[in-house]
Amino acid sequence: xxxxxxEILPLLVSHDVQFIVxxxxxxxxxxxxxxTYDVDVVYARNAENLGRLVAALKPxxxxxxxxxxxxxxxxxxxxxQGGLNFTLTTTLGDLDLLADVPGGGMYEQIVPFTVELDxxxxxxxxVTLDMLIQMKRAAGRPKDMETIAELxxxxxxxxxxxxDF
Amino acid sequence: MSADSDLxxxxxxxxxxxxxxxxxxxxxxxxxxxxxxxxxxxLKLTVTERFEKHQKLWEFAQxxxxxxxxxxxxx
Numbered sequence: 001x002x003x004x005x006x007e008i009l010p011l012l013v014s015h016d017v018q019f020i021v022x023x024x025x026x027x028x029x030x031x032x033x034x035x036t037y038d039v040d041v042v043y044a045r046n047a048e049n050l051g052r053l054v055a056a057l058k059p060x061x062x063x064x065x066x067x068x069x070x071x072x073x074x075x076x077x078x079x080x081q082g083g084l085n086f087t088l089t090t091t092l093g094d095l096d097l098l099a100d101v102p103g104g105g106m107y108e109q110i111v112p113f114t115v116e117l118d119x120x121x122x123x124x125x126x127v128t129l130d131m132l133i134q135m136k137r138a139a140g141r142p143k144d145m146e147t148i149a150e151l152x153x154x155x156x157x158x159x160x161x162x163x164d165f
Numbered sequence: 166m167s168a169d170s171d172l173x174x175x176x177x178x179x180x181x182x183x184x185x186x187x188x189x190x191x192x193x194x195x196x197x198x199x200x201x202x203x204x205x206x207x208l209k210l211t212v213t214e215r216f217e218k219h220q221k222l223w224e225f226a227q228x229x230x231x232x233x234x235x236x237x238x239x240x
Contacts, residue, residue, distance in 0.1 A: 002223050002227070003219075003220075004220075005219075005220070006213075006216060006217070006220065028207075028215050028216060028219050029212050029215065031204050031215070032204065032207070033200065033203035033204055033207055035219070035223060035226065036219070103179070103182055112175060113176075113177060113178060113179060115177075117212055118212060118213075119211075119212040119213045119216060120213055120216070128177040128178065129185070130177040130178035130185040131177065131178050131185075133178075133185035134179055134182045134183070134184075134185055137182070137183065137187070137189075145192055148189070148192050148195075149192045149193075149194075149196040149198075149199055150195075151185075152185070152186060152192060152196065153196055153201060153204065154204055154208075155185060156186070157201070157204070157205075157208075
């Protein structure tokens with residue numbers, strides 16, 4: 001399964017889940033021409049939000065991605081409480097639920113560096129282009145160097161004055 | 166907008182990390198090969214259209230992958 005922004009984002013919003021779009025999805029929002037294979041979100045860890053996440057995703061059979069089928073994995077609030085970052089496959093598509101991300105930290109720490117995104121008829125939060133670059137850099141993965149170059153070009157393009165014809 | 170109100174605007178990035186336009190020679194080397202025409206076309210689209218374009222590209226890649234698999238299996 002691949003990314004399914006058009007169903008996953010409205011689903012989370014309809015359940016009032018507190019989340020922020022980061023990663024490749026955020027890069028697409030800001031105009032990057034890159035492929036991504038999953039939906040990455042940072043979620044708030046308060047008990048109410050964990051309950052909303054559980055209720056939202058339960059019908060879509062979340063399971064740990066890359067783990068052999070049949071291993072016990074119970075999708076409930078206790079499981080979420082006991083972990084931090086979950087790379088999931090669901091019947092809607094692949095979804096990474098992240099509680100703490102390099103460079104950004106947790107949901108509450110990232111919220112000041114977000115903008116409101118309007119897509120698929122819903123509104124949700126996405127990290128700013130500036131913060132996305134900082135997070136990619138903090139992740140320190142060689143594969144992100146090319147992405148950072150693209151995002152910095154978008155940033156420079158945004159800051160450049162309009163051509164005077 | 167006055168310079169004063171600019172100063173009061175919240176930063177869109179964390180002051181505790183290197184700034185987003187931090188100079189990195191490795192990144193600079195990649196920058197010259199970024200296809201800005203693709204980005205400019207994306208920026209003309211709404212966010213929903215950007216996601217839809219990505220979805221079509223992803224489905225195309227999947228179809229190519231499946232075709233390659235069939236070819237290798239001689240079907």
